[in-house]
Each structure stands twice: as structure tokens, then as C-alpha cells.
Amino acid sequence: MKRSQFWDHTILVLGALFMLVPVVYALMTSSHDAVSIYKEGLQLSPGGHFVDTYKQVLTEAGGFTKSVTGLTMLWNSLVLGLGFAFGKIIISMLAAYAIVYFRFPLGTFFFWIIFSTLLLPLEVRILPSYEIVQGLGMANTYSGLIIPLIASATGTFYFRQFFKSVPDELVEAARIDGAGPLKFFIDILVPLSKTMIAAIFIIMFVFGWNQYLWPTLITTDESLFTLVRGMKQILQVWIGAQIPDTNQAMALAVLAMLPPVLIVVIFQSWFVKGLVESEK
Amino acid sequence: MAGIQLNTLRKIYAGNVEAVKGISIDIKDGEFIVLVGPSGCGKSTLLRMVAGLETITDGELFIGDRLVNNVEPADRDIAMVFQNYALYPHMTVYNNLAYGLKNRSIPKDEIEKRVRKAAEILEIGDFLDRRPRQLSGGQRQRVAMGRAIVREPAAFLFDEPLSNLDAKLRVQMRMEIKKLQKELGTTSLYVTHDQLEAMTLADRLVVLSGGVVEQIGSPIDVYEKPASTFVATFIGSPAMNLLPLAKSGNEWKLDNGATVDVKLNTDLSDLILGVRPEDLVIEELSEKFDTGLHTALTVHVVEPVGAESYVHGTIGEGSVDVVVRAPGKLHFEPGQILKVTAKPEKLHTFDTKSGKRIELEGALETA
Amino acid sequence: MxxxxxxxxxxxxxxxxxxxxxxxxxxxWPAAEAIRASFYLEDPFGFGSTFVGLDNFKDVVSASEYSRTAWFTLIFSAAVTFFSLSIALLLAVKADNVIKGASTYRTLxxxxxxxxxxxxxxxxxxLFDQHIGPLNDLAHALGWNMQIGVNYFDTAFAMTVIAVWKQIPINFIFFLSGLQSVPKSVQEAAAVDCRSSSRRFWTVTFPLLAPTSFFLLIINITYALFDTFGIIDLVLKGEPGNNPVxxxxxxxLDGFRGNDLGGSSAQSVILMILVFALTVVQFRMIERRVHYS
Incomplete structure (x- = not known):
């Protein structure tokens, strides 16, 4: 027993290191100065330029971008993550409520329309999506960035599953207690869904924050760049430079991963629950 | 307070499934009616139709003098206790009780008064600030009852409210519900599949099967004069023994050849004979009756259940399992042959085809 | 309902x-537009378009570059799916085994x-950089002169490693939750019936994980096809050249760089059919799972 547990731990430690080391490289390297990284390669130990580097990437334009600071990009990422998560939750809760709790003509038809969006990811309809959004004058706007991403029905699907698992008797008890559809939704269903909302919020925030392809197409104006969107620009500048600012590039990468990683780690149990429940 | 009148209520689901096939019951004010039957007999559907949670396909439903076929559940002046309690998990006990009253815009102090009173009756005053998941099964059950009481409705509807409780608590709550109902005097309609619960609670029983009423009557009536083989086997445990009875010349005989001394005015040549396990007597242990049933029983197994024993055996070749319920601890060997007997007034006869009761001559009013 | x-x-x-x-x-609207555009040839100067039937599809499929890309996609998807699933399964089994530190490992x-x-x-x-990357140094030490962005195989290798690394966690989460939902009584019954723990895993635990595995298989194929876009775009630094895509x-590339709207749309439609097929298979499996329980 002892012996086998030893190997279990060994494999787990190796696995954890495999996941951890690349990010440790990114973090440590960002605390050195560009010249020493250029000479000595990526670093695994802390250097003395941590504060300088982060101050510089957060507050100064230039370096990797012409006009935008890291702080602006961070803000844009936050807008995208939060806007996407809030928008998705509100819209999909309403839709799922209608689908599960109402009997009405065309209900099934609308259900299938909404769920057909699960069939085709954004990537396979990217070109016409881009043209339509641009045609609507939504290129380089927050709404153009966020709303088209909400089209997929994943949130509606999660909430539908959850609402279906709410005992039938609750809506019956509520009807006997004199609650109409609106009252039932606000007084009972929404408070009951709190944990589910939190779980979906986390998943959606991470999903929104991490969007890449759509922001790449729809935001060409640097002031709307998110951190994730900015990665390619950063890399391209980095390649072109004589002595590249690897420390700053890594610092921006660390900033791009920090908020979603923190949220996932802190709200781990909700997040895992939400993720695993969605499979059912 | 009000009575409830069901006039040939029918429920047909999509796909032409007829769940309730024209049921009429006249429930008097303050009466405790229990709907009992196996699962799928339509009892829950019927209750939900009264509550307004299922639409009524056909027929009329009156609560008091009011036709309520198309009235919203909230406006029918009823309260319902659900099987899984259906308490709002995110609300405190107080708010669970108060929610329906708030929706009716009843003044706050009146709500407070009613909730406190209900809490006192049900002894849940200490839990008013807790949430349902912090309560035990029995306490949740009380809260569910409380939610019904505060409404001060014309009728209580119970949908198998005790089936999620353990056996001991079930017996206790059963008595409390009965007591409470008598105190409040509120008309009650109660659904259960448990015949014992039905017998102990009901003023009148409604036995349902396949969407139709098999029998309506007081528990004792239903027990002593079951209207059909279905009722005979459904009510009472162990179930009534049913044996085929055939006419041979002028005599009625069991399939082992034993003669049964019954007087019947019928043209039928075969019947079903019913006799309750406690009405079968082992001759070796008691006096012998002159008339009625006498036959030999081949013992298979004896189940001691404490104060009494169930003797299982067969009468003749290929006969069904016959159960004799006898007092005391008995010991018989498998294969041992006993003589059993029953008084003529304890015998029931049923039509083989329809299963309907046929009244024995001379077996009048023994109850 | x-x-x-x-x-x-x-x-x-x-x-x-x-x-x-x-x-x-x-x-x-965009999905319909993609399907419509796949049957039209767009005038390069923007003067309208002509209906060309299935020509775009024929051009796309017959191009040697397309079949090269399709082959790469197939191999890449298979490799990413296989490695990320098997590593995650191994780690999940171990994490389910250990008594001490289980939740720490889960987080890590x-x-x-x-x-x-x-x-x-x-x-x-x-990390793979020729000048500063430690992984490059490591390859060098092993006698592998790694040239990401220049050598076709080396580039594909880097893409695959990064894609696998990124995908292990989600597989791990699902496998672990799948393992933890295997009833304890079943595990105990298996322990009574079978001595070898590895045999027990393959004959009892693994079959019970089959629904999870199948779900993850689809998820991983979808991931390898679509979500790896960001990784590929960065590894290629936006300059595909002769590298694998x-x-x-x-x-x-064809739609935004090559301005070949019809060709790009035809490729989109082919992908739509592929995803559609995957999703249908997935839904059918979910339905079957519902019948199990």
C-alpha cells in the first residue's frame, strides 16, 4: 500500500510540475531585465525588476503597442469577460424559463432554432459574421465585440437542464400560493438558481475573457484591444526587436492569465460543479 | 368551509389516454375523504384536478357552491400538502408559511398572527427562522402542513404527504393529521397508496382502480363488504384469500372437492369465494363451525410475526397460496395437513368474470 | 418539460x-450567408458575384494544399486527443487514489x-525559442536541432505539445468527477472479486467511465479542430509560410488574407457538415445514456 501510494504521488507531482513550470517561467522571466534574458534565456528564479516591468506595461503605451497601455487592455478584457457573462446569463435564463415553464405555440420550433446554434461554432461562420457585424457598424465597438459571441446557446442549455431538475411541485405550490409567472421567476426560480448562476458566471467569464479569434477580427482599433487579443501583436513586435522586451511580453501574458486563473482557483468547487453538471 | 362535489369528472391526456373515467364523489363539509388505490389508478390526477393543477376534460367540479372548473389554483380556496413537501428551499420557515398570504396582499400583522398560530398548533415555533434543509423530515412535514393551515382554506388536499417519512414517524404524523383535521373541521381530500393509512384516516374511503371508483364507503364497510375482488385484495393485509368455487349438482365445491355450505340465489355455475386470513380458523385450535367452509390445508411455511402467525399453505393440487392468520406462536411442519374452517357469515362471493360482489343469502347484517 | x-x-x-x-x-444570417457564398464566385474587384454551383467545393477539394491541410488536421487532432486524454486519465486515476493532498493536486x-x-x-x-527557450536547449542536448517556424515537423510538434498542455485540465476535471461518481459499493464488490488493481481498473472502472470518455472524445476533437486556433496563430506568428495549419x-487565411470568399465559404460548409455530424453522434450518445439510468 505504502509503495503504490509513493508512485501515485510521484506521478501527480510530475503532472503538477508539467502544468506549473511553463507559467513559473513566464512569471519569473517577467521579473528580469530584457538584456539579461536575451543573454541567459528564460528564468526560473526571481529577478529584481518585477515592479518596474509591471508598472511599465500597465501604464506606458509603446513597446508592444503604439497607443494602448496594459491597463486599458486589462480594462477591455474585463469589459468583455463581464459583459459576456452578464449578457449571456440574463438572456439565456429568460429563454430557458420560457422554454421549460411555458406552453405556447411554436415553443418547440423556437427551442430547435436556439439549439441549432450549438451545432456550428463561430469559427465555421466567421467570415460572414464579420461582414454582417461590420455592415451593422458594430466593428470596433464593445457591443460588436460582445453581442455576437452571445449567440451560442450554451448558457440556455445549462439553464434548461437546471430548470428541468427543479422539482415540479415547487411551481405547483407557488401557483396554489398565488404566484404568477413573473412572481415565480423572481421570488423562487432566480433565488433557487443562485449557485448555478455563480457557476455559469465563472465559466462564461473565463470563456469571454479568453476569446481570441472574434476580437482579432472585429477590433482593429488598439484602444479596444483585450490582453488576449493583444498577444499576437506582442509576439510580432517581440520577433522584430533587436533585443526583445521578453520581460514585458511575459508580464502581459501573466496579466492575461491572472484574473481567470484566480477566479477558477478561488471558486473551484462551483466552477467544477457547473462544468460537470453541464455534461448531463 | 365547504363541501366539494365531483360530477363525472374525466381526464383525457394527449394521445387519448383516459386517466380518470367519469368519477363522481360528494364530499360533505368537514369530511375526511381518502382516495386510495395502486399507482396509476388516477387518484393523484383526480386530486390535482381538484387543486386546479390539471385541467378538467369533462364534468363539473364544485367547491362550496362555486363551479371552479376554470378557476386558477390560487383562487380555489384550497391548500395542498405535497409528497416531497415542495417547501421553498431558499426561504425561512416563516416565509414559506407567509408567502401565499403575502401574494394575497393580506396585511402584515394578520400574516404574523396566522403564522404564529399555525406554528403553535404544529409546534414549529422554534424553527421559524430556519431554512427547510436544516429541518428533519418530520419537521418539514409540519411546515408543509403549516403552509396549508395558514391559508384557512375551504379544503385541504393531501398528495401522499407521509410517504417520505420512516415507518415510526409515519404512524405518529398520521394521528396528528387526523387530530388536526378534526379540530379544524376542514374538508380534506387525501391521496395514498397505503391501505392502512387510508383505513385509519378516512371518514369515507374511495377505492380507485384504472380510473374508476371501485367502492365508496366507511373504512369498516369497505373492509367487511368489499364491492369487488379488487377491493377485497387491496384493503387488508395479508390480502383476502380468493378461491375458485364451482357448482356441482346442488352443492358448491372448492377445487379440492371440499363442499362449501353457502346459500346463493344465482344462475352462475362458478364463482370466486373470498375469505379473510383472520376469518379462517384452524380446527385443531378452536371450535368447529357446523356450516360454512371446511377444508384441508397443506402447510408450506409458517411466518411468526409476534402476537400472531401467518400460516401459508395450499388447498388441493395447484391451488393458490392460502393464508391463515392465527393468534399465538404456532409451529407446523411443512407438508403437515390441517383442517381449517370459516363461519358462513365470514364468506364473500364474487362474480368470476366481473369480479363484482354477490350477496350471500342469509348472510345479512352481521357487522 | x-x-x-x-x-x-x-x-x-x-x-x-x-x-x-x-x-x-x-x-x-451568417450561417445562411456562408452557405450561400459557397455557391458563388465573388468578383475580385467587388462587382457582384456569379453562381457557380459546386465549383468552389470542387476547387477546394481538388487542391493538393487542401488535402495536405486535411491530413495534418486529422493527425494533429488525433495526437492532441490521444495524449491529452491519456495523460489526464492517468493523473485522474492517481488523484482519485491518493488519500493525502487530493484536493491540492486537484487544484494544481x-x-x-x-x-x-x-x-x-x-x-x-x-519556451521553444531558439535563443532563449529552455525546451530548445533541452532538445539540443538530446541532439535535436529544433527549428520552430522553419521545420514543418518541429512546428507541428510545438503546436501539439502546447495544445495538449492546455487541454489536460478539462479532461482531468471530467475524469476525476467520473471516477468519484463510481459508487463505492461497486468498487468494494470489485475489490472482493478481483485481486489485481490494474485488472480491476480496466474491467470495472474503465467501462463505467465510458460515457465520460466518449463525451470527452467529442469535446477534444472539437477543441483540436477549433479552439486551437489561438495556439496555431501564435506559434506561426501570423506567418504561415510552409508551416502546418x-x-x-x-x-x-483564405477568407481574410487570400480574399477567396467562395473558397473560404465552401471550406466553412465542409466544416459545418463535420461539426454537425460530431454533434449528432454526441446527442445520440447522450440519449442512450439517459436510457441507462
Missing amino acids: KRVQFSHPLMPYMLLLPQLAIVGVFFL LMWVYAIAPPVAGLVGVM TLVYKVF
Whole structure:
């Protein structure tokens, strides 16, 4: 027993290191100065330029971008993550409520329309999506960035599953207690869904924050760049430079991963629950 | 307070499934009616139709003098206790009780008064600030009852409210519900599949099967004069023994050849004979009756259940399992042959085809 | 659906309106447009378009570059799926086994889920860099002269490693939760019936994980096809040259760089059919699972 547990731990430690080391490289390297990284390669130990580097990437334009600071990009990422998560939750809760709790003509038809969006990811309809959004004058706007991403029905699907698992008797008890559809939704269903909302919020925030392809197409104006969107620009500048600012590039990468990683780690149990429940 | 009148209520689901096939019951004010039957007999559907949670396909439903076929559940002046309690998990006990009253815009102090009173009756005053998941099964059950009481409705509807409780608590709550109902005097309609619960609670029983009423009557009536083989086997445990009875010349005989001394005015040549396990007597242990049933029983197994024993055996070749319920601890060997007997007034006869009761001559009013 | 539902003349439509509007404008319309465009040839100077039937599809499929890309996509998807699933399964089994530190391991192995593919791509590119990358040094020490972005195989290797790294956490989460939902009584029954723990795993635990594995298989194929875009884009640094690309990346290249609208749309439609097939298979499996329980 002892012996086998030893190997279990060994494999787990190796696995954890495999996941951890690349990010440790990114973090440590960002605390050195560009010249020493250029000479000595990526670093695994802390250097003395941590504060300088982060101050510089957060507050100064230039370096990797012409006009935008890291702080602006961070803000844009936050807008995208939060806007996407809030928008998705509100819209999909309403839709799922209608689908599960109402009997009405065309209900099934609308259900299938909404769920057909699960069939085709954004990537396979990217070109016409881009043209339509641009045609609507939504290129380089927050709404153009966020709303088209909400089209997929994943949130509606999660909430539908959850609402279906709410005992039938609750809506019956509520009807006997004199609650109409609106009252039932606000007084009972929404408070009951709190944990589910939190779980979906986390998943959606991470999903929104991490969007890449759509922001790449729809935001060409640097002031709307998110951190994730900015990665390619950063890399391209980095390649072109004589002595590249690897420390700053890594610092921006660390900033791009920090908020979603923190949220996932802190709200781990909700997040895992939400993720695993969605499979059912 | 009000009575409830069901006039040939029918429920047909999509796909032409007829769940309730024209049921009429006249429930008097303050009466405790229990709907009992196996699962799928339509009892829950019927209750939900009264509550307004299922639409009524056909027929009329009156609560008091009011036709309520198309009235919203909230406006029918009823309260319902659900099987899984259906308490709002995110609300405190107080708010669970108060929610329906708030929706009716009843003044706050009146709500407070009613909730406190209900809490006192049900002894849940200490839990008013807790949430349902912090309560035990029995306490949740009380809260569910409380939610019904505060409404001060014309009728209580119970949908198998005790089936999620353990056996001991079930017996206790059963008595409390009965007591409470008598105190409040509120008309009650109660659904259960448990015949014992039905017998102990009901003023009148409604036995349902396949969407139709098999029998309506007081528990004792239903027990002593079951209207059909279905009722005979459904009510009472162990179930009534049913044996085929055939006419041979002028005599009625069991399939082992034993003669049964019954007087019947019928043209039928075969019947079903019913006799309750406690009405079968082992001759070796008691006096012998002159008339009625006498036959030999081949013992298979004896189940001691404490104060009494169930003797299982067969009468003749290929006969069904016959159960004799006898007092005391008995010991018989498998294969041992006993003589059993029953008084003529304890015998029931049923039509083989329809299963309907046929009244024995001379077996009048023994109850 | 619920036994009891509300009926209200307007409310359900009002509730559905926001979602339907977004789906209509940003999903149905572009999807229809992609299908329409796949049958048309766009004039390069923007003077309208001509209906060309299936010509775009024929051109796409017959191009040698397309089949090269398709082959790469297939191998890449298979490799990413296989390695990320098997590593995750191994780790999940071990994490389910250990008594001490189980939740710490869980955290350490899952947090990478939150990292965006292009961010992983950026860090990966630096780790594989010829001048400063430690992984490059390691390859050198083993006698492998790694040249990411120049050598076809080396580039594909880097993409695969980064893609696998990024995908392990989600597989791990699902496998672990699958393992933890195997009833304890079943495990105990197996322990009584079978001495060898590895045999027990393959004959009892693994079959019980089959639904999870199948679900993950689909998820991973979808991931390898679509979500790796950010990784590939960063590893190629936006300059594909002769390097390996996936089918989705090629749709993007031909549509936005090559201005071949019809060809790009035809490729989109082919991908749509592929995804559609995957989803149908997935739904069928989910339905079957519902029948199990």
C-alpha cells in the first residue's frame, strides 16, 4: 500500500510540475531585465525588476503597442469577460424559463432554432459574421465585440437542464400560493438558481475573457484591444526587436492569465460543479 | 368551509389516454375523504384536478357552491400538502408559511398572527427562522402542513404527504393529521397508496382502480363488504384469500372437492369465494363451525410475526397460496395437513368474470 | 418539460425575444450567408458575384494544399486527443487514489484550464525559442536541432505539445468527477472479486467511465479542430509560410488574407457538415445514456 501510494504521488507531482513550470517561467522571466534574458534565456528564479516591468506595461503605451497601455487592455478584457457573462446569463435564463415553464405555440420550433446554434461554432461562420457585424457598424465597438459571441446557446442549455431538475411541485405550490409567472421567476426560480448562476458566471467569464479569434477580427482599433487579443501583436513586435522586451511580453501574458486563473482557483468547487453538471 | 362535489369528472391526456373515467364523489363539509388505490389508478390526477393543477376534460367540479372548473389554483380556496413537501428551499420557515398570504396582499400583522398560530398548533415555533434543509423530515412535514393551515382554506388536499417519512414517524404524523383535521373541521381530500393509512384516516374511503371508483364507503364497510375482488385484495393485509368455487349438482365445491355450505340465489355455475386470513380458523385450535367452509390445508411455511402467525399453505393440487392468520406462536411442519374452517357469515362471493360482489343469502347484517 | 406549465399569451415570446434576435442576426444570417457564398464566385474587384454551383467545393477539394491541410488536421487532432486524454486519465486515476493532498493536486492540475490558448501559445513560443527557450536547449542536448517556424515537423510538434498542455485540465476535471461518481459499493464488490488493481481498473472502472470518455472524445476533437486556433496563430506568428495549419486556420487565411470568399465559404460548409455530424453522434450518445439510468 505504502509503495503504490509513493508512485501515485510521484506521478501527480510530475503532472503538477508539467502544468506549473511553463507559467513559473513566464512569471519569473517577467521579473528580469530584457538584456539579461536575451543573454541567459528564460528564468526560473526571481529577478529584481518585477515592479518596474509591471508598472511599465500597465501604464506606458509603446513597446508592444503604439497607443494602448496594459491597463486599458486589462480594462477591455474585463469589459468583455463581464459583459459576456452578464449578457449571456440574463438572456439565456429568460429563454430557458420560457422554454421549460411555458406552453405556447411554436415553443418547440423556437427551442430547435436556439439549439441549432450549438451545432456550428463561430469559427465555421466567421467570415460572414464579420461582414454582417461590420455592415451593422458594430466593428470596433464593445457591443460588436460582445453581442455576437452571445449567440451560442450554451448558457440556455445549462439553464434548461437546471430548470428541468427543479422539482415540479415547487411551481405547483407557488401557483396554489398565488404566484404568477413573473412572481415565480423572481421570488423562487432566480433565488433557487443562485449557485448555478455563480457557476455559469465563472465559466462564461473565463470563456469571454479568453476569446481570441472574434476580437482579432472585429477590433482593429488598439484602444479596444483585450490582453488576449493583444498577444499576437506582442509576439510580432517581440520577433522584430533587436533585443526583445521578453520581460514585458511575459508580464502581459501573466496579466492575461491572472484574473481567470484566480477566479477558477478561488471558486473551484462551483466552477467544477457547473462544468460537470453541464455534461448531463 | 365547504363541501366539494365531483360530477363525472374525466381526464383525457394527449394521445387519448383516459386517466380518470367519469368519477363522481360528494364530499360533505368537514369530511375526511381518502382516495386510495395502486399507482396509476388516477387518484393523484383526480386530486390535482381538484387543486386546479390539471385541467378538467369533462364534468363539473364544485367547491362550496362555486363551479371552479376554470378557476386558477390560487383562487380555489384550497391548500395542498405535497409528497416531497415542495417547501421553498431558499426561504425561512416563516416565509414559506407567509408567502401565499403575502401574494394575497393580506396585511402584515394578520400574516404574523396566522403564522404564529399555525406554528403553535404544529409546534414549529422554534424553527421559524430556519431554512427547510436544516429541518428533519418530520419537521418539514409540519411546515408543509403549516403552509396549508395558514391559508384557512375551504379544503385541504393531501398528495401522499407521509410517504417520505420512516415507518415510526409515519404512524405518529398520521394521528396528528387526523387530530388536526378534526379540530379544524376542514374538508380534506387525501391521496395514498397505503391501505392502512387510508383505513385509519378516512371518514369515507374511495377505492380507485384504472380510473374508476371501485367502492365508496366507511373504512369498516369497505373492509367487511368489499364491492369487488379488487377491493377485497387491496384493503387488508395479508390480502383476502380468493378461491375458485364451482357448482356441482346442488352443492358448491372448492377445487379440492371440499363442499362449501353457502346459500346463493344465482344462475352462475362458478364463482370466486373470498375469505379473510383472520376469518379462517384452524380446527385443531378452536371450535368447529357446523356450516360454512371446511377444508384441508397443506402447510408450506409458517411466518411468526409476534402476537400472531401467518400460516401459508395450499388447498388441493395447484391451488393458490392460502393464508391463515392465527393468534399465538404456532409451529407446523411443512407438508403437515390441517383442517381449517370459516363461519358462513365470514364468506364473500364474487362474480368470476366481473369480479363484482354477490350477496350471500342469509348472510345479512352481521357487522 | 414540466407537468404544469404557465400559459400566457405574450410573456414567453417576450422572454425569448432577446435570445432569438441575437441568434437570428448573429447566427442564422451568417450561417445562411456562408452557405450561400459557397455557391458563388465573388468578383475580385467587388462587382457582384456569379453562381457557380459546386465549383468552389470542387476547387477546394481538388487542391493538393487542401488535402495536405486535411491530413495534418486529422493527425494533429488525433495526437492532441490521444495524449491529452491519456495523460489526464492517468493523473485522474492517481488523484482519485491518493488519500493525502487530493484536493491540492486537484487544484494544481486544473487551474491551467483558465489560460487562453493564445496566451499559452505565447509562453510556448518563448519556451521553444531558439535563443532563449529552455525546451530548445533541452532538445539540443538530446541532439535535436529544433527549428520552430522553419521545420514543418518541429512546428507541428510545438503546436501539439502546447495544445495538449492546455487541454489536460478539462479532461482531468471530467475524469476525476467520473471516477468519484463510481459508487463505492461497486468498487468494494470489485475489490472482493478481483485481486489485481490494474485488472480491476480496466474491467470495472474503465467501462463505467465510458460515457465520460466518449463525451470527452467529442469535446477534444472539437477543441483540436477549433479552439486551437489561438495556439496555431501564435506559434506561426501570423506567418504561415510552409508551416502546418488546420482546416479552420485555412478558412481564416483564405477568407481574410487570400480574399477567396467562395473558397473560404465552401471550406466553412465542409466544416459545418463535420461539426454537425460530431454533434449528432454526441446527442445520440447522450440519449442512450439517459436510457441507462
